[in-house]
Amino acid sequence: MRLKLLALWVLWAVPAHAADPALLDQLDALYAKRNDAESAKALDKQVSEALKAVPDDFDLAWRKARILQWQADGATEKKLKMVLGKQTWEAGDLAAKLQPARVEGYYFAACGIGSYSQAVGIMKALGDGLEGKFNERLDTALKIDATYEYGGPWLVKGRYFYELPWPKRDLGKSAEYYQKAIARFPQSLRAHYYLAETLLKDGKAKDASAAIEKVKQGSTAYNPAEGQRVQQWAKKVDADIQEELK
Incomplete structure (x- = not known):
């Protein structure tokens, strides 16, 4: 009986669909070359397509947030930075929801709010109440793994x-x-x-x-x-x- 319960728990605990480890390795290899525009573009496309197939995969969600933050961090045009910052924030929040004990989601969500705030203007961001949202995520990241x-x-x-x-x-x-x-x-x-x-x-x-x-x-x-x-x-x-x- 115990073995049956254990087997059921394993089936419940392991997602029915998860990103292929080989794909994750490929995404990380592209990320290492992200200063090349084509590599960054290919990474963004591949991780986005993978998320369509496995929308609740933590390892894909935080990697999506990571490349978006890289793009937002380097964006000089305010509108683009705002869009990328918001997308980073959303992808980070998804990762945090999927794995609330892991640092990645909170960290990248905070980075995304930061990029978004820089784009719209710090005073406007403060007026819109983003400071609390930012610190909530960042302070959680600091507690998990600074x-x-x-x-x-x-x-x-x-x-x-x-x-x-x-x-x-x-x-x-x-x-x-x-x-x-x-x-x-x-x-x-x-x-x-x-x-x-x-x-x-x-x-x-x-x-x-x-x-x-x-x-x-x-x-x-x-x-x-x-x-x-x-x-x-x-x-x-x-x-x-x-x-x-x-």
């Missing part, structure tokens, strides 16, 4: 304190969260880049220069697509810092 994605939840929280308008902005707290990520993941160029921007805004151009130098001289081997993107962004911040130091 080290995910090279300390991604710490970086997003630090960016939150950077982006807020006065008097809610807190550049000291912003820097503290980046330092947490740097202490654990010194190779993270984004952590040093965000720290440089925060220090510059805080009137600490000399310290900002030291931080941005770590971005310029740092290796991208830990995450080539990510590192190359951040190093490209760093050029403008470096120019702003040097102008301030004159």
Whole structure:
């Protein structure tokens, strides 16, 4: 009887349909090459098609959110960033619903709300009540695993304190969260880049220069697509810092 009950539990616990592990490996391989526009496009198409067949698959849902966030993060046109941010938010929420004990869904949903808020304007986002939705998801991610994605939840929280308008902005707290990520993941160029921007805004151009130098001289081997993107962004911040130091 116990064996029968166990067998029934296994059948209930394992989804009848789940993404093929080989497909997940293929999607991850494409994600590693996401700085190539064609690879990113192919990844987005493949994961979207897979979700149509298996709409409640956690591993597909968070991977969909991940590539959407990459696209939203790099979008310069506000309308596109807004659309991608909202889609990231929705895909992240789906993943969180499917696996509420895992960090991925909450993290990417928070990132999506952040991108959406940047696109519509922080003041409008605050007026629309998005701050609570953002922090609810991000704080959950921080509790589950703050080290995910090279300390991604710490970086997003630090960016939150950077982006807020006065008097809610807190550049000291912003820097503290980046330092947490740097202490654990010194190779993270984004952590040093965000720290440089925060220090510059805080009137600490000399310290900002030291931080941005770590971005310029740092290796991208830990995450080539990510590192190359951040190093490209760093050029403008470096120019702003040097102008301030004159």
